[in-house]
Amino acid sequence: MRYLIPFFLLFYTTFSLAESPITPEDAPIIIYKVQDNFDDIKANLEMAITDRGMLVTNILHISEMMERTAKDTGLDKKIYGKAESLEFCSIKMSYNMSLAHPANLSICPLTVSLYTKVSEPDTVYLTYRRPVMLGDAASASKALMEMLDGIVQESME
Secondary structure, eight states, X not given: XXXXXXXXXXXXXXXXXXXXXXXXXXXXXXXXXXXXXXXXXXXXXXXXXXXXXXOEEEEEOHHHHHHHHHHHHTOOOOOEEEEEEEEEOOHHHHHHHHHHOGGGXXXXXXXXXXXXXXXXXXXXXXXXXXXXXSSSOHHHHHHHHHHHHHHHHHHTO
């Protein structure tokens, strides 16, 4: 029993860290960190999006683009091991945001990004922007943040 307590504490600490963002509560970009394989987390992320009835409309291959253009642009310091951004949109969320103010349509497509750092290949970071909306959008903003957070949480499971 004495040996099980440290194991459970380690398990609990690791598990609970994966559930909370590593950024301050009011940060403009929310960042989560999980020890896992990039491709597995990406597959989970795609599934978390499509399981909510949305389509991933575009995948931006950020790290590949940076590597491909590094020589021509002089930007030779490699930042990412892998980095991609997935774009998608929820018509229901878009509608509710647009009810608050028509210009809120510019928030879509939504984007969740994931990356590994060159220095931390086994750590995957998942990020999304905290949207700032016009009009009386408190309920739409809250629902959108809950959806984005739920997608990221599910992808880390």
